[in-house]
């Protein structure tokens with residue numbers, strides 16, 4: 001089940017709000033300019049499937065988003081728990097960073113944990129299959145796929161170079177909950 005928890009940036013152990021109601025999640029996130037929508041993850045794809053297979057299965061959705069929102073680049077992150085690169089892939093997104101473009105991700109299988117740092121609050125969002133999240137340009141955040149990652153996400157970029165992260169150098173991400181083993185699903 002998708003879930004939102006909101007914390008004060010100084011109290012990582014005590015969420016001020018916890019909700020698995022997708023309408024409430026969307027409503028809370030809308031206040032900080034984040035899009036949270038449910039899309040039909042209709043094609044049967046599995047974590048670890050080849051990116052080309054996933055692009056082909058979701059071609060119609062991808063083309064529509066490109067036409068509507070002007071994305072320039074699209075790629076796929078598809079990872080299964082036995083991926084030999086899983087530790088390196090997990091580490092890449094674990095520290096606080098931002099992008100100079102909106103971060104738009106469509107989870108077509110599995111799950112992962114996005115955490116956003118907006119002013120003095122921290123928004124932890126467990127994204128599941130069917131969730132589309134759009135995080136505004138320059139929002140500080142991190143992403144944890146967990147020690148046994150299992151997800152497929154389609155990523156949409158307005159910049160031609162694809163994923164470029166700017167790391168803030170803070171340790172805030174280390175103080176907040178990680179996506180632990182067994183939390184997925």
Ligand SMILES: CSCCC(=O)/C(O)=C/O
Nearest residue numbers: 077093105112142143153
């Ligand atoms: C959910 S896709 C992989 C993570 C990613 O692209 C990103 O930018 C995390 O901050």
Ligand SMILES: [Fe+2]
Nearest residue numbers: 099103141143
């Ligand atoms: Fe990101």
Ligand code: NI
Nearest residue numbers: 097099103165
């Ligand atoms: Ni990022």
